[in-house]
Amino acid sequence: xxxxxxxxxxxxxxxxxxxxxxxxxxxxxxxxxxxxxxxxxxxxxxxxxxxxxxxxxxxxxxxxxxxxxxxxxxxxxxxxxxxxxxxxxxxxxxxxxxxxxxxxxxxxxxxxxxxxxxxxxxxxxxxxxxxxxxxxxxxxxxxxxxxxxxxxxxxxxxxxxxxxxxxxxxxxxxxxxxxxxxxxxxxxxxxxxxxxxxxxxxxxxxxxxxxxxxxxxxxxxxxxx
Numbered sequence: 001x002x003x004x005x006x007x008x009x010x011x012x013x014x015x016x017x018x019x020x021x022x023x024x025x026x027x028x029x030x031x032x033x034x035x036x037x038x039x040x041x042x043x044x045x046x047x048x049x050x051x052x053x054x055x056x057x058x059x060x061x062x063x064x065x066x067x068x069x070x071x072x073x074x075x076x077x078x079x080x081x082x083x084x085x086x087x088x089x090x091x092x093x094x095x096x097x098x099x100x101x102x103x104x105x106x107x108x109x110x111x112x113x114x115x116x117x118x119x120x121x122x123x124x125x126x127x128x129x130x131x132x133x134x135x136x137x138x139x140x141x142x143x144x145x146x147x148x149x150x151x152x153x154x155x156x157x158x159x160x161x162x163x164x165x166x167x168x169x170x171x172x173x174x175x176x177x178x179x180x181x182x183x184x185x186x187x188x189x190x191x192x193x194x195x196x197x198x199x200x201x202x203x204x205x206x207x208x209x210x211x212x213x214x215x216x217x218x219x220x221x222x223x224x225x
Contacts, residue, residue, distance in 0.1 A: 001033060002201065002224045005128040006090050010097040010191075011135030012184055014147035015207055016215075020135075021093045024219065028091070031225060038092040040099055046082050047095050049075035063107040063167050071107065072117055075100055079124045086128060096121065096132060101194065102187045106166040111190055118194040131201040133219060138208050140188055141181040148177070 009017045009024070018039065025037045038045060043053045049071055050061045061071060100121075101114050109117075122130075137143040148156040156177065163169055163180045174182060195204060203222045205215050 001028075001031070002131065002222070003129055004131045004201070005086060005088065006092065006125060006130040007133070007223070008096050008130060009091070009093045009133045009135070010095070011207075012102075012137055012140070012143070012188060013098065014143065014150075015135035015137055016212070017093045017098075017135060020133075020216070020219070021091060023216065025091055027220070027225060028089070033089060035089040035091050038090060038095070040094040046085070047075070047078050047092070048099070049078050060162070060165065061103065061107060068104060068107045068109045068113070072104060072109065072113065075104075076117070076120055076124065079121055083124055083127060090128075097134075097187075097191045097194075101191060105187055105190060106163070106168045106183065108167040108171065111193075114190060115194060115197070118198070122198060122200055126200070129201070131223070132195070132198065132203070133222070134191070134195050134202065134204045135207045136192070136204055137188070138206060140185045141178075143208075144177070144181050144184060 007024070009021050011017055021037065021039070025035065028035050038047070041058075050059075052059050052061075063071075096118070101118060104114055104117065105111075148159070160175075160177055160180060163183060164175055168183055169175070169179055172179075172182075195202060203218065205218060207215060
């Protein structure tokens with residue numbers, strides 16, 4: 001397999017990250033490759049940068065009372081600790097974009113802050129020879145509506161309520177599902193820019209057509225499995 005100690009699968013919610021990460025974990029194990037799989041919902045996740053689990057519920061960052069720069073520095077510190085303790089292959093989902101860059105943008109960070117953050121993370125993890133598999137969705141409103149249709153009205157209501165609690169939508173005076181689509185589109189543009197600038201080994205896949213047989217073969221070829 002390609003020489004790496006960190007495989008990251010990332011992209012917007014509902015793009016197929018978790019299903020792919022679980023499939024890829026099984027593929028690596030079939031090749032007798034030992035690894036640690038870090039789900040984005042792992043309550044012991046080493047890269048979370050705030051207390052997001054209280055033992056019973058997932059929490060949101062206190063962006064109203066804690067400066068965004070503080071959270072960014074906490075995330076960078078978590079990355080440094082992760083690299084120092086990482087001695088085997090790790091497969092992680094959502095740690096570059098969804099649970100970091102996107103969350104910081106929602107919390108009020110500027111694009112320049114986040115481009116600098118992304119560059120710093122890459123510098124920190126370069127010793128691990130990281131690879132990034134990025135799932136893109138060209139039609140963001142359609143992708144969002146499809147997720148809500150599949151997961152139901154309760155999910156849609158919770159999503160909108162959750163997004164409206166973040167500074168980004170408050171600052172732009174946005175409400176409703178259309179506002180979430182605008183936010184996701186801004187996240188998409190930013191992560192596209194970060195991906196294009198990234199110097200690490202990387203693979204972008206447009207998952208709009210949902211041709212998962214093709215996507216999985218491309219991932220295997222990319223990883224030289």
